[in-house]
Amino acid sequence: MQNIVVVGASLAGISAAHTLRGLGFDAKLTIVGQETHAPYRRDLLSKQFLRKNMPAEQLTFQRYSEIDADWFLGHSATGLDMARQCVHLSNGYEIPYDGLVVATGARARRWPQPLDNSGPIHYLRALDDALRLQDALSRSSRVTVIGGGFIGNEVAAACRIKGLDVTIVDSRPLPLENELGDRAADTCVDLAACDGVNLRLGTEIRAISTTETGATVLLADNSVVESDIAVLDIGTVPNTEWLGEAALQRSDRILCDESGAVRQAPPGYVAAGDAAFWKSDASPELADQGRWISPERQGRIAARTLLGASHKHEHSFVGPDEFMRSDHYGYPIHSIGITDSREAQFELAEGVDGCRGFAGSFWCDGDTVGAVAIGNWPAFRGLVNKVRSGGDWLVSS
Numbered sequence: 135m136q137n138i139v140v141v142g143a144s145l146a147g148i149s150a151a152h153t154l155r156g157l158g159f160d161a162k163l164t165i166v167g168q169e170t171h172a173p174y175r176r177d178l179l180s181k182q183f184l185r186k187n188m189p190a191e192q193l194t195f196q197r198y199s200e201i202d203a204d205w206f207l208g209h210s211a212t213g214l215d216m217a218r219q220c221v222h223l224s225n226g227y228e229i230p231y232d233g234l235v236v237a238t239g240a241r242a243r244r245w246p247q248p249l250d251n252s253g254p255i256h257y258l259r260a261l262d263d264a265l266r267l268q269d270a271l272s273r274s275s276r277v278t279v280i281g282g283g284f285i286g287n288e289v290a291a292a293c294r295i296k297g298l299d300v301t302i303v304d305s306r307p308l309p310l311e312n313e314l315g316d317r318a319a320d321t322c323v324d325l326a327a328c329d330g331v332n333l334r335l336g337t338e339i340r341a342i343s344t345t346e347t348g349a350t351v352l353l354a355d356n357s358v359v360e361s362d363i364a365v366l367d368i369g370t371v372p373n374t375e376w377l378g379e380a381a382l383q384r385s386d387r388i389l390c391d392e393s394g395a396v397r398q399a400p401p402g403y404v405a406a407g408d409a410a411f412w413k414s415d416a417s418p419e420l421a422d423q424g425r426w427i428s429p430e431r432q433g434r435i436a437a438r439t440l441l442g443a444s445h446k447h448e449h450s451f452v453g454p455d456e457f458m459r460s461d462h463y464g465y466p467i468h469s470i471g472i473t474d475s476r477e478a479q480f481e482l483a484e485g486v487d488g489c490r491g492f493a494g495s496f497w498c499d500g501d502t503v504g505a506v507a508i509g510n511w512p513a514f515r516g517l518v519n520k521v522r523s524g525g526d527w528l529v530s531s
């Protein structure tokens with residue numbers, strides 16, 4: 135391979151680029167990224183950045199500038215010509231390739247109805263969103279967060295630290311139930327309430343209206359929530375439109391095997407991160423349910439696939455040392471593996487009895503298949519070891 139193009143300069147793309155160079159790939163490498171900023175830690179936007187006003191420069195990925203590549207930051211890929219093997223850029227350039235890494239991630243899902251005035255409406259996916267939100271928070275006293283998922287709760291927690299009045303609105307009674315299981319999700323709701331967040335859960339939104347200075351959310355029971363700004367955390371949409379019809383086999387994400395190879399493309403095409411859907415032939419039912427696999431790990435594996443390097447010691451699906459972390463109202467949340475109470479039975483860890491210091495594991499067919507902890511890292515570490523020995527649900531490539 136003489137000419138690899140990585141599209142998307144964030145977690146998955148930068149990880150792939152590092153790995154390519156680390157494996158000794160010394161031919162032409164091009165990295166294309168839509169954002170003008172240096173590649174940065176997106177996960178910190180709703181944490182240290184909003185909470186502690188961390189300077190944006192401190193979000194920058196360490197060592198990214200050491201990657202020897204032709205960088206096109208601030209330019210989007212607008213099309214893919216698979217026959218001619220080139221990527222079209224927004225500046226009119228055509229970049230040829232013989233190996234392509236697609237790592238264009240996702241963007242925040244927008245409110246489905248048009249809003250007359252988008253001023254008070256905020257989303258949080260990119261650094262520019264976070265800068266705009268940070269500025270708005272400094273001039274607000276009441277905030278409505280629509281969506282009580284991880285990011286919604288992190289934003290609400292940051293608002294509380296700033297002394298703002300916050301309401302979370304979500305149509306689900308337990309917003310994090312699918313991600314953490316019902317018991318942990320319940321604890322998360324308690325944490326929010328104890329921190330002073332107003333909760334309007336299990337209530338559909340009938341309409342959102344805006345003026346230049348505020349947002350009004352009308353709920354199904356005809357009550358209204360008024361605020362200076364509304365922050366919407368209602369999911370994501372993968373950035374795959376630029377590929378046209380090429381290689382898309384599962385709704386809007388790119389269908390790949392467990393090595394990151396794009397299923398409906400010849401060798402030389404890999405995809406990683408939030409734009410990709412990795413599905414294993416060995417255990418399709420597990421992959422189908424969308425287990426959390428770190429985009430960083432996917433980038434690494436995809437790069438190895440592109441160069442035909444060995445995958446020994448790499449688990450394509452959740453590895454035993456790999457877990458999801460969030461942070462709500464001063465309590466770290468960790469989870470690994472299958473943590474959905476519809477699929478596995480939950481058991482509270484020994485010596486733990488709920489709320490702060492919460493930890494427990496999930497069982498399926500006699501194996502420990504997942505674990506979750508809230509404010510209890512020591513118990514979580516112990517449970518991770520059980521998950522490690524549990525499993526044939528870990529799939530290695």
Ligand SMILES: Cc1cc2nc3c(=O)[nH]c(=O)nc-3n(C[C@H](O)[C@H](O)[C@H](O)COP(=O)(O)OP(=O)(O)OC[C@H]3O[C@@H](n4cnc5c(N)ncnc54)[C@H](O)[C@@H]3O)c2cc1C
Pocket residue numbers: 141142143144145146147166167168169176177178179180209210211212237238239240241258259260285373376406407408409429458459460461
């Ligand atoms: C506020 C926030 C907090 C989060 N917290 C956590 C957390 O605590 N734990 C966790 O596990 N995950 C967290 N996540 C999710 C995590 O950040 C993502 O899973 C991860 O960033 C995905 O990496 P990625 O490289 O696949 O895609 P992205 O990070 O989405 O990067 C894709 C990049 O590609 C660029 N791009 C898009 N289209 C094009 C194009 N056509 N041409 C060129 N470039 C393009 C985008 O601008 C972007 O820079 C959080 C996300 C957010 C927004």
